[in-house]
Structure formats: structure tokens, C-alpha cells
Amino acid sequence: MAKSKTGLVFKIILGILIVLVILAVAALFFIDFLAKNALEKGAPLVLGTNVSVERIHIEPFNGRVEITELVIDNPGESYSSEYAIKLGDIVADIDLNTVTKDKIRIEEMTMRDVDVVYETNVINSNLQEILDNVKKLDTAEKKEKQEDKGEKEEAKEKTLQVDRIELDNVGVTVQAKGAAAGLPIKVSMDPMTNLGTDEEGITPVGLTLRILGAIVTTAIKTAGGSVGDAATAISNATSAAVAGATSAAVDAANTAVNDAANAATDAIKGLFGGQKDDAAQPQPQGN
Numbered sequence: 001m002a003k004s005k006t007g008l009v010f011k012i013i014l015g016i017l018i019v020l021v022i023l024a025v026a027a028l029f030f031i032d033f034l035a036k037n038a039l040e041k042g043a044p045l046v047l048g049t050n051v052s053v054e055r056i057h058i059e060p061f062n063g064r065v066e067i068t069e070l071v072i073d074n075p076g077e078s079y080s081s082e083y084a085i086k087l088g089d090i091v092a093d094i095d096l097n098t099v100t101k102d103k104i105r106i107e108e109m110t111m112r113d114v115d116v117v118y119e120t121n122v123i124n125s126n127l128q129e130i131l132d133n134v135k136k137l138d139t140a141e142k143k144e145k146q147e148d149k150g151e152k153e154e155a156k157e158k159t160l161q162v163d164r165i166e167l168d169n170v171g172v173t174v175q176a177k178g179a180a181a182g183l184p185i186k187v188s189m190d191p192m193t194n195l196g197t198d199e200e201g202i203t204p205v206g207l208t209l210r211i212l213g214a215i216v217t218t219a220i221k222t223a224g225g226s227v228g229d230a231a232t233a234i235s236n237a238t239s240a241a242v243a244g245a246t247s248a249a250v251d252a253a254n255t256a257v258n259d260a261a262n263a264a265t266d267a268i269k270g271l272f273g274g275q276k277d278d279a280a281q282p283q284p285q286g287n
Helices: 002-047 126-148 204-224 228-241 247-272
Strands: 051-059 064-072 085-094 103-120 159-176 185-187 192-195
Touching: 002 051, 002 064, 002 126, 002 204, 103 126, 103 204, 126 204, 159 204, 185 204, 192 204
Parallel strands: 103 159
Antiparallel strands: 051 064, 064 085, 085 103, 159 185, 159 192
């Protein structure tokens, strides 16, 4: 009788273990689908435009995330290009020792085959609109945290530390709004390093702002050739996205990005055959 009970207990335990193994395998099988669904629903809230991805593959035991063909659509329907940004592959290596901590460390992130379409009407552009959408969310989050401070104790927000970001095989196409697209120009982008290395880290929105800022800078350089002031202004602006930035720094970032867009205007007017400053050009004298 005792052996019968022991055998029954063993079978129950074995059955539970089998169920747990099946659930674990199922979780690993569906984790890619769940991540893809979360990205396609969450990213538009940050970027203010639709985002699609062909595939996400997560290796939870290796800390590796692979994203294939991520496409960021143009904001609104006023742009004629197929999309604003397309990334062929994104690979991120995560320090597994940090996944349960308040700040998650990404050792390296590589973005390959980056196709950027900079569609502009001189006053604004598709990339600038997306960047502005991210900045608005970043500012709103900081304001909400400031208002809630002291009223209630809330769970600490997860932040990031990214040791290095590489953008490889980057092509920028510059086109006038509504016109046919030209051929992409291959450009070189410097790696971004040591993001969020301070105690507070950098928020996901802040990281997005930094990456987009670098892309917009590159697009402006490609369009104008010698718009270093605009590039520097945008680079300085995006640095204010680091977690813990004061509201004054955010305001300064907004001003800097607007100044950068204005500085780039003269440089890209050549796309439309205009002069740098029509009012300043000497007028022909009558006979």
C-alpha cells in the first residue's frame, strides 16, 4: 500500500514537471510573437506614427535580441515617400546580470542597413516631425513625474545603459516634399557610446531621442553639405534627453532643435532652386 502511494506521488510530481516544461517551451515559442506585438503597439505611442517589424527573435538565456526589418512610417499623410526610416537588422546584447535591476545594461547595439528618407519642404520635414513627437512625450513624462513627486511613492522606472551603438551601412535619400525620390547617398555615422552611464541611466524615450537626433543630424549634413552648426545644435539638443534632465534643459533642447532646423533651411533651399536669401541678392539694374 505504501509503495502504491509513493508511486502515485511520483506520478503527480512527474506530471507537474512535464506541464511546467511544456509551459516553459510554449513561453519561449510565443515570446517572439508577444515582443513583436508589443513593439508594434508601443512604438507608435512614442514616435507618433506607425511602426512595423517583420520579425523579433529573443534568446533569453544569451541576452540577445534580434529585430528584422523595422519600418517607421511617415507622420501623417502629407509625405509621398514610402517610409521615413527602415532598419534592416537590429541586434542587441544585454547583460543578463542587470535584467532584474532598475537599470538594464545593453553592452552593444548594432543597426545594419539603415535606409533614411529625409523628405522636406524647407520649413519642416518628416524626420523633424517624428523627432518633435518624441520630444513632446519626453517633456510630458518629466512634467508628470515632477507633479507627482511627493504625492505618492511609485515604483522606480526602468532605465537603460547602452555602452555602444553602431549604425552600419547607412543610406540617406534627400527629396523635396511630394517629389520623386532620388538615389540614397551612403554616409558614415560615428558610434554612440556610454549612454546612461550615470546612476539614473537613460529612459527608453530618451534613448530613442538620442538615436533619432543622430539620424536627423546625418540627414541634414547630407542635404546641406556644410551645416555643421545645425548638426551641433541637434546633437546638443538630444543630449538633454538623458534621464534626470531638468525642465530647463528640456526647454533648451526644444529651442536648440528649432534653431537647428532654421539653420538647415538655407542649406537645403538649393533642392528647390531657391537662393539663400532672395531679399539679400542684388537686384538687376534697369537700362
